[in-house]
Amino acid sequence: MDSNFEKIAPDTETREGLYSATRSDPGNWTSGIVGIGRLVGSMRGISAPTMAHWLGSADLVTPQIMQRIDHATFMAISRAYYWRALNADAVGVGIDRMLFDFGFNAGVSRAAKQFQQIVGVPDSQIDGDIGAATLRALDTVRLEAIAGFVARGWAVQLQQDLGVSPDGALGPLTLSAVNKQAMWRRLMIYALASRQELAYRSFRGFMENGDGWLNRLNWRVKASLSDLDALALA
Incomplete structure (x- = not known):
């Protein structure tokens, strides 16, 4: 479905x-x-x-x-x-939009491989196929591992969401707040945003098209967070 x-x-x-x-x-x-x-x-x-x-x-x-x-x-x-192709139903709310829209915009394989990296699939097994092994990794990935992929600017936004000091360092206090508030999907959205921004900035056309790509990323993040908020209220 x-x-x-x-x-x-x-x-x-x-x-x-x-x-x-x-x-x-x-x-x-x-x-x-x-x-x-x-x-x-x-x-x-x-x-x-x-x-x-x-x-x-x-x-x-x-x-x-x-x-x-x-x-x-x-x-x-x-x-x-x-x-x-991205198995978007299986990854759940918030993550589904982040993967789908980026995959449509920048390539399914790139989107899937970034996700596999974040959830801890071994490098030798990263193949762009979000199958059973990747979903098992998603179920067991530690918050600390996800946090390691969050760039400083996105980390500050996460901390503001959580109501903790926005210093851009995702240490024990921030991750404790993530855990207590059941915000691991929010953390994942910011990790994906960080990897997607890095990809955009690496593209040859960034000087010409970068503002549009980053605007789309900001929209994607806001929409994904809104999806999570709507789920929490349901």
Whole structure:
């Protein structure tokens, strides 16, 4: 059952543009490589290579096909290739949105591998597949391990949420507050935010697109925290 998909996916859709056919964007080419294949564009964040995979052949993808990607098609593709690929139902509220929206924006494999690293999957077993072994790691990961991935700026926000001194150091007092207030999912959201910000800053296009990427990250974090708050009130 895709419990939160119908709520989360449309929010991601609103963050994506409509039809675009920029020559310099590899996602607008059927091959996924600039200058190779055909320039057909992207729509609602669905790239040309993704649409080729969906239809079964790059030969079937045309600008007209891309322009006709509607909400229903977006939902079907994002459910099959992003939500389920990230096992978003299994990771639970808050984490699901963080993984799904980042995976849609920056790649499923990257999102999954970051998550596996945070929950303590051994480096040799990090494969981008959030399966049974990764979920077992999620169930047993220690707060201290998650905290080790939280960057200082995000740590301050967590401490403000918890009502403890916002010094940016996630020591025993902060982690005790996390434990007492059952806030481990909140801690995980900030750990994911830290890794996702680091990834954005490493991308070649950061100088040009970084403000937009970081704005999206801030939105993603706020929306994920709101999901947690709504669950607590339910």
